[in-house]
Amino acid sequence: xxxxxxxxxxxxxxxxxxxxxxxxxxxxxxxxxxxxxxxxxxxxxxxxxxxxxxxxxxxxxxxxxxxxxxxxxxxxxxxxxxxxxxxxxxxxxxxxxxxxxxxxxxxxxxxxxxxxxxxxxxxxxxxxxxxxxxxxxxxxxxxxxxxxxxxxxxxxxxxxxxxxxxxxxxxxxxxxxxxxxxxxxxxxxxxxxxxxxxxxxxxxxxxxxxxxxxxxxxxxxxxxxxxxxxxxxxxxxxxxxxxxxxxxxxxxxx
Ligand SMILES: Nc1ncnc2c1ncn2[C@@H]1O[C@H](COP(=O)(O)OP(=O)(O)O)[C@@H](O)[C@H]1O
Ligand SMILES: [Mg+2]
Numbered sequence: 296x297x298x299x300x301x302x303x304x305x306x307x308x309x310x311x312x313x314x315x316x317x318x319x320x321x322x323x324x325x326x327x328x329x330x331x332x333x334x335x336x337x338x339x340x341x342x343x344x345x346x347x348x349x350x351x352x353x354x355x356x357x358x359x360x361x362x363x364x365x366x367x368x369x370x371x372x373x374x375x376x377x378x379x380x381x382x383x384x385x386x387x388x389x390x391x392x393x394x395x396x397x398x399x400x401x402x403x404x405x406x407x408x409x410x411x412x413x414x415x416x417x418x419x420x421x422x423x424x425x426x427x428x429x430x431x432x433x434x435x436x437x438x439x440x441x442x443x444x445x446x447x448x449x450x451x452x453x454x455x456x457x458x459x460x461x462x463x464x465x466x467x468x469x470x471x472x473x474x475x476x477x478x479x480x481x482x483x484x485x486x487x488x489x490x491x492x493x494x495x496x497x498x499x500x501x502x503x504x505x506x507x508x509x510x511x512x513x514x515x516x517x518x519x520x521x522x523x524x525x526x527x528x529x530x531x532x533x534x535x536x537x538x539x540x541x542x543x544x545x546x547x548x549x
Contacts, residue, residue, distance in 0.1 A: 297414035298548060299407060300474050301436035306452055307423035310442040310479030313514055315420035316343040320523030321541035323376030327415040333382035334432055335422040341381040344373045345521025348383040356385045358406055365406045374523060390427050400467050404435035425459050433463040438474035445481045445488040449495055475502035480510040506539040
């Protein structure tokens with residue numbers, strides 16, 4: 296059965312989307328079947344795979360509203376070995392439209408249950424908030440992977456995030472686990488990155504990945520070409536780091 300991993304952090308710009316795209320592509324390169332679910336109305340994971348997000352009939356929005364089936368909205372082989380449930384700005388309204396929906400925290404989980412046997416990994420890119428969409432992702436997930444940007448305010452909001460994970464575990468999804476914390480945009484030229492890593496490690500009693508994602512301009516460029524890093528620049532430090540992260544994620548499971 297596919298392992299469902301939610302990539303979450305309510306802070307924007309910490310590397311959730313970059314991790315969703317490149318971890319998925321790296322897992323696929325290692326022979327895993329992967330489904331990526333974009334639950335951010337910004338749709339950056341969708342466009343990062345080269346999909347024209349504003350011309351889609353069926354997206355995560357139609358799926359959550361029950362207007363299409365999960366099979367209807369999967370774009371198969373968006374990248375070799377990777378299927379994607381896309382998103383676009385329409386999704387921004389879903390929260391209000393589902394205000395009175397019954398068991399609305401479980402909508403995504405129910406849909407994923409139909410297809411999780413078809414994949415080794417289902418990677419959910421979350422929006423930068425602790426909204427109903429993120430709660431849906433955590434309720435559907437086996438684990439939460441938290442990217443943390445190596446910057447001065449790295450710890451800010453983390454306790455709130457851990458608290459949300461614990462609440463979901465208590466009330467909605469008792470099996471929910473922490474996949475781990477991954478440091479992103481690490482800059483070896485500055486002391487700050489190192490200090491942030493040391494500080495977070497000393498404060499946060501969570502699993503932390505050995506792999507650290509460096510700040511690498513190729514990772515920032517790749518989405519504008521609609522390619523994951525292992526296609527855009529397979530020899531870059533960014534590509535190597537996401538391949539190593541994929542190895543760790545695979546190892547976590549054993
Ligand atoms: N390791 C990295 N090196 C360089 N730029 C990065 C790296 N990770 C992310 N970025 C860039 O930082 C910005 C925010 O990253 P993104 O993955 O979109 O964060 P989030 O999804 O958490 O908002 C994007 O412009 C992205 O290209
Ligand atoms: Mg994002």
